Amino acid sequence: MTDSKESRVPQLGLLDEEELITSGARNSQKSFGFRPKSVLSCFAGPEDVGFYYVLGMRRPAAILPRGELLSILLFTGLLVAILAQVSKVPSSEEQEKEKSNQEQLYQELNQLKTEFGHLCRPCPWDWTFFQSKCYFFSKSQRDWHESITACKEVGAQLVIVENDEEQSFLQQTSKSKGYAWMGLSDLNKESTWRWVDGSPLSFSLMQYWNKGQPNNYQEQDCVEFRGDGWNDARCNLKKFWICKKPASSCSNSDDQLPPAAPAA
Template identity: 55%
Template sequence: MRVFNGEREKHLHSLGCQDCEHFITILQLISTVLLVALLTAILVKGSEVPRSQEHDQEKQHIHQKLDQLKAGLDHLCRPCPWDWMLFQGNCYFFSTYQKTWKESVTACKDMGAQLVVIKSNEEQSFLQRTSKMKGKTWMGLSDAKEEGQWLWVDGSPLQWRNYWDVWEPNNMSNEDCVEFSDYGWNDISCSLENFWICKKSASPCSG
């Protein structure tokens, strides 16, 4: 029995050592995997730093270019504000919503301008063409003070009458203000709402 037990103990001891070897092997594999994972993380982190720095440098470069562009635009000659149109030395603002005639007069004054006063045939052609694309539009002409005496908002009298549409002005229903219609000028009630055009002199460009 002792001989048998001794052999059994040797056998068990042999099996235990084999288990230890398997355990050690597993630990080595786990350690290797963890080491590889750690090295990979370090490499990825290391590669992200230059990318982050490169991104910051790129952003800084873009901001510098934008600042340079803005400085260049500031030095450009701008005779009219951005949302105004230049024509023959004057700036014109074409509204995007509608007001009554008096409200339009006030709106232009608030912008340092006046409801448009037409001074030339070329200006009339330009405004008539542009207004036709937008819709009916107020001009700064009225006979509200005295019927039939057409005055511009700057106090000057109307000096030509060949831009009226056919059968206009007709003063139907007490029409004292003037709009650009499709084919010429039309007198209409001042209380109606139209688009409007403001006009002011262009700013001279400094040398």
């Protein structure tokens, strides 16, 4: 009896067993609403081929090898970086605005430069203004003739004293700086004192000679500011000098620029 029952059970081949497994898997999927294809496609790789074969499913076509996926990610990152750099380039509207701002700043600088050039300065730089005249007090020393030349080079004269107020101003300034030549001498005729423009020394100004001066000691033919008054001295001695010229009326733009001071 036992042998007859066992003989009645059909023997399953390999293909029947595979079909049974596949059928069971399909029924399980239907029963539980499970779709392994969508889940497994996210994780499957080349090593998962056998697993799909067992379930009787083909490998999803959407799955990419890991190398290709890495290349796509790198390309995407590079593209994002390029787009970020391009976004930093100013637009044409911003460029036009920046250009307009630069032009406006340039115009304002030019206007400021023009206004500064029109500022009235009656005397050149390093000169002193007094009673509508400009005076230059040298910082170096020359003899009397060289001092005349230095003043002529800047359009001035070795100083000529015209009145008491000017004398007081010059005397006090030269006293603080040192002995300085004025444009007075008796080189043409002894004891006949004349200014560099040829005009004679007025009687009212003779009071400014120091006591005992002029004495013509050792051919002293040129006059200097010394102490509280005037003194005659040898013309070849090195001394400071004072130049004088009219102040500017600001009508000449050249007078508004800082000219060079007389050469040392």
